[in-house]
Amino acid sequence: MIRRPPRSTQSRSSAASDVYKRQVIYNALLHPMEVSKFTRTLAKISKEIGSEFSLYEGKIVGTIEELVENQKIVQKWKMNDWPNYSQVVINLIEREEDECIVEVIQTQLPNSIDVSKLEAGWRDQIFRPLSSICGYPMDQD
Numbered sequence: 630m631i632r633r634p635p636r637s638t639q640s641r642s643s644a645a646s647d648v649y650k651r652q653v654i655y656n657a658l659l660h661p662m663e664v665s666k667f668t669r670t671l672a673k674i675s676k677e678i679g680s681e682f683s684l685y686e687g688k689i690v691g692t693i694e695e696l697v698e699n700q701k702i703v704q705k706w707k708m709n710d711w712p713n714y715s716q717v718v719i720n721l722i723e724r725e726e727d728e729c730i731v732e733v734i735q736t737q738l739p740n741s742i743d744v745s746k747l748e749a750g751w752r753d754q755i756f757r758p759l760s761s762i763c764g765y766p767m768d769q770d
Contacts, residue, residue: 650765651721651729655699657763658719667758685754691717711739731756 657663664672664684674682680693688709694716695703702719720732733751738744760767 651699651723653765654729654731654759655702655721657759657765658702659693659696663763667755667762669758669762706735711742713737713739715739 657667659674659676661672661674664674668684670684670686672682672684674680674684675693676696678693678696681690682693682704683690689706690709691704691706691714693702694705695701700721702717704717704719705714706717707714715735715737718732718734718736720730720734722730722732724730735747735751738747756767759765
């Protein structure tokens with residue numbers, strides 16, 4: 630399910646949501662071995678605020694800005710060819726006992742970015758591989 634937040638005159642944004650268990654997904658998105666599994670490349674990432682990360686052989690880089698355990702991840706995030714960093718907020722919203730909604734909100738995007746392609750990238754390069762390779766079920770809507 631792809632949802633867009635309201636448009637802002639100051640920033641462009643993208644949003645996507647999927648269903649998983651909060652603690653499992655929080656750890657999978659921040660543990661280098663787990664991230665390396667679903668990206669199929671060596672990932673540099675940690676659970677330390679202020680630490681830098683690098684995914685897909687440096688194609689995606691950034692800094693961990695804020696962490697709320699099992700609930701929220703905030704990152705400065707950019708593709709290596711972007712002129713500036715965007716902000717990514719990943720909210721893990723409890724849904725039922727073994728499920729949560731993963732909401733990704735990305736703001737401060739460069740004007741040249743095709744938001745629909747960015748949303749597809751999150752789904753196809755992060756969440757579908759996380760689901761299929763690591764075995765975490767994902768709603769297909």
